[in-house]
Amino acid sequence: MASRAAVKTVIMVAAVALAAATGLAGAGARAADADAVRRGEYLFNAAGCLGCHTDEKGGGKPLAGGRALATPFGTFYPPNITPDPEHGIGRWSDADFIRAFREGRAPDGSYLYPAFPYPSYTRMTDRDLLDLKAYLFSREPVAAANRPHDLSMPFSWRFLLAGWQWLYFDTRGPRPDDPAKPPEWNRGRYVVDALGHCGECHTPRTTFGGMEADRYLAGNPKGPNGDKVPNITPQPRFGIGGWTPGDITLLLETGLTPEGDVVGNAMAEVVRNSTSKLTADDRAAVAAYLQSLPPIGPPP
Amino acid sequence: MDSRVVNALAAGSVAAFLYLGFGGLGAAATDGDPAALVKQREQTMKSMGGGLQTIAKFVKGEAGSAADVQAAVAAITEASSKDPAVVFPQGTAIGTADSDAKPELWQNWPKAVEYWNGLKPATAKLTEAANAGDRAQIAQALQGVSKACANCHEDFRQKKQ
Known part of the structure; x- marks a missing residue:
């Protein structure tokens, strides 16, 4: 009998220990998740996801599908990216999520329109993408159906995007840090080129909507909604060559230009939702990187 | 002189002064010319x-x-x-002189007024910060005023560059 009691005790102790261990592991996993969500929120702001995927002015729910994006190719309606399994991305695996950003492909393999700026996001690291996914999956699911894009032919033929990607999409993914440059420069390049996708508006595009690589950030006469988007290379006369690093960081923080103007249109939204929420270090890194770029004047 | 006469004369001269003063100002400033009204707005913004x-x-x-x-x-x-209503009079949208104001500003007038009125509390905070002379406080209040400006510039301005 004594031995049976001893066995019982051992079993109970073992059970309690196991429960405690499992509980601790669970708590550890939750803490890791919470960290990923917190990092993901920063990336979400830096990458400016909210603006396009939410119909803010139309009173739409956050991330439940965006306002109309008018382009020369037709009107895009950015999809629902809440974790709703039916209408959102709730059924996307980690691999699906990474593939969309890295390769511009939907989970079913179909090509995504580059109105979703994956030519920039392709440079995001796997870890950042999964942190971003963790944040998006922590948001409220919204059962709102997506609105189909309204595109003119031949741009409505999605299979043609295979050719577009072949012509314009650099598939090398994240760039390794340049050891010859300071960490601030490397961080600035990541924030500008990958997360902030600044080039998507500030670089002119070809007839078929590819970015003109040799005029990177040199301004776009036909930007979103027909706006002229300025040259942000350090060209003294046509770009921001006369700006100090403080001029650049103050604009990113407040929207104020060195002339005392306050930026409007799409950039006002970028400042409100994105650059004002960056850390001061990241804003300084953006300034350092922009000032290191080759100055580009107007086209000949 | 009878005090009633004095009062009447005084009231009359004040009225005449006010009439001439305001009428004269109005005429001198714009003459109701839309291009001049746009110019006047640009001065306010500048x-x-x-x-x-x-x-x-x-x-x-x-x-x-x-x-x-x-x-x-x-x-x-x-x-x-x-x-x-004085800064943004009717008839001064894009197409008038070098106006940058979208017609939507007048189509959504209550919103435009709300944005304009948002400048007052933001500016009051800036005044408070300036009087305190604290750089960090001024920086924060400056951000508030910039936000108030950006509201209107985001929705109602079409910048020509």
């Missing part, structure tokens, strides 16, 4: 922009003193105290 520029320089540690900031805030306060 006055605010000049003030913001001075404060930004102070915040960045580039130039200026607390007294300069106070003078700049006074200029911004004066400009932003104007009646929005």
